[in-house]
Amino acid sequence: MIFATVMFWAVALALVASSLAVVLTPNLFHAVLYLAAALVATAVVFLLLDAAFLFAVQLLLYAGGIVTVMVFAIMLTERLTGQRLTQTNRHVVNGAVMSFAVFVGVAGFIMRSNATAAAPASADRTLDIARAIVGPFAVTFELLGVLLVAALLGAVYFARTED
Amino acid sequence: MSVPPAVSMFIAAFILLNAIVGVVTYITLLERKFAARMQSRIGPYYVGWPHGWLQPIADAVKLMIKEDIVPAPADRAVYNLAPLVFLVPCMLVFATIPFAPGLGVADLNIGVLFFLAVSALEIVGLFMGGWGSNNKYALLSAMRAVNQIISYDLPFIFAALVPVLLTGSMQMSAIVGAQHGLAGWFVLYPVIGQLAFVAYLIAALAAENRVPFDILEAESELIAGFRVEYSGMKFALIQLGEYAHMLGTSFLGALLFLGGWLGPGPAWLGPIWFLLKAVFVFLILTWVRWSFVRIRVDQILAISWKLLLPATVVLLLATGFVVAAGGGRGL
Incomplete structure (x- = not known):
């Protein structure tokens, strides 16, 4: 301790x-x-x-x-x-x-x-995180993915060369 | 008398670290002998006659007594720290590798992830060296390294995740445990196993910056890349880190795909089997290194982004389907 x-x-x-x-x-x-x-x-x-x-x-x-x-x-x-x-x-x-x-x-x-x-009660917290991500927070998790893709596309849009 | 866990772990880590340093020095001799044979030479012979058994010791002593030079325009603190920052992650990866049931420093339940995460830190030491040397070759090399690591980290992780997915656990001992039985090794798993192993080997070659992916040391154009300004003990530390990382990747490959310590014979043979398998993986990588030519930067990037990354993503997806169709393990 x-x-x-x-x-x-x-x-x-x-x-x-x-x-x-x-x-x-x-x-x-x-x-x-x-x-x-x-x-x-x-x-x-x-x-x-x-x-x-x-x-x-x-x-x-x-x-x-x-x-x-x-x-x-x-x-x-x-x-x-x-x-x-x-x-x-x-x-x-x-x-x-x-x-x-x-x-x-x-x-x-x-x-x-x-x-x-x-x-937390469970011994394996990694498993808890995994269960939470594909369980109750599945929609949030997917929305985060969409957000990141949008950010990526935005970056590409701003960084493109004018031609 | 019972030993507190912290102390026993410290002792285990101390023994392991020394063993790794010993194995690493001798694996350089193995590589030199192997390369020599491939080129119809004999290789080191006279130091420790016959067959140069004392060559690695002589090399180590030679490096230790060499003059330590710091270039005048170098960024001193960064330059001096870089070899250490490079070495520590390379050594730390061995912490989670179990060499037999219960024989290891810490069999974490995130073992594979720990290995991948810690070896990702190696790049920090690399670009510290490249930048701190204040040498354009070193800087170019560091830039190429960063470029390459960004490209090959993901395929490496995805290939390593295939056995994890098949096992349903990131714990190293559980992954070995799942490969029991005849043809239980993941490399023998129909289609997925072989493809994942090949992807793992390619990405490992790139992660270790070996030929054909050695654009960052490229001795014909960049002399020796980011370590060009280093001499003496600092150079030795970088070399040690590099070979330790290679050995660690070989151990991980043997563990993920070749069944770790599983093998015929009594249980005490386990660590020896494991070492032999790791050396086998190491020799495959060495074989590729001494048979191929260096490929161009754009080709390296194209291989990663257009071939290896999509392939490993599809492979991981296919593994997911296979596991789901089989009812799923682990969870």
Whole structure:
């Protein structure tokens, strides 16, 4: 139990630090690397919460997929423009105030809803997720798929060359 | 005296890690010997006469005592971290592989998914190396790597999911358990099994960046790709990670399609059977590597998006129908 608590705080600290680094570092490539670190830390938080499936999906889709695509975009644009991209932000203070307000709001909401985190009854949570997706949430799941296809088509539409 | 689970797991991981490093160093000798035979050569011979049994040890010592060079314009932190970030996922994939019933670090119930997810992280170390070196060859290589990984991750996952679907479980030990009996191995499953195995091998070749999919190291044009600036121990770590990943993919292939530790003889032969099957898969990949030429970037992308991806999707769908027609297993 102590081990889990220590692990949680260590991972949480790493998560917060790398998330801050994502928005504060001027080097865009470093920002993406910090983002990868933050996503991996999030995955480890899932693992500590006994959600192994979410851990794997988080790594596969975000740390493996999204970060790869972002790096691809940065590399391509740097090559095309031939100059280092830098991240500038004139709204650091405003951003800090806003994010602190959101944090207080969410934290207050969580603390007032006195739902204790009870572990689900079933031992195999992956199976529960699978049953939920093809069972009660089948329509939602399919609608999400349609939404993503629409987004993909929209991206293709905007990216097409005029000819 | 009972050992707490965390400690026993740590000990198991320590033993496994050292065993993997040992096997990986010797698998390089195996590859060199195999390649030499294919080209009517003998290969390493004099170091550890006869047949160069000490060659991998000599190589490792040589790499360790080499000078460690960091290029002046390199992004130091990224450059130095890259080999580690590359190595860790390659080693972590072995965590869920059971080498015999109950013999492994952690037989997670999402075993196959864990393997796929963790090996997807390898690319982060790869482009850190390519970018951090601040060398145009390394950068080109990293770009090609990203391109290729995006294309071949999905077919690899879909091919690996066919046995998962046939078993109805992502737990590695359950997948092996489902392959009991005569002709029970999934590679012998009518039509679906063979097609999935071939798709797995092709996608594995691409995922490991081997010939004919080695455009990112392409020694004739990019020298050695993203690792061109690395020397000494860092180069050794990258090599180790690469071969460990290859070995891991071979183990996964042997587990998914060739029945893992199942084989004739007493139960203690299980790990040996498993190792032999993994080496067999490794040798198939090596055989392809030393017989084919490198193919062009556009051909690589076309193979993935126009052939392999649709084929594996159809295969997965067909497997779903077969499982559904058979009443479904697992669930």
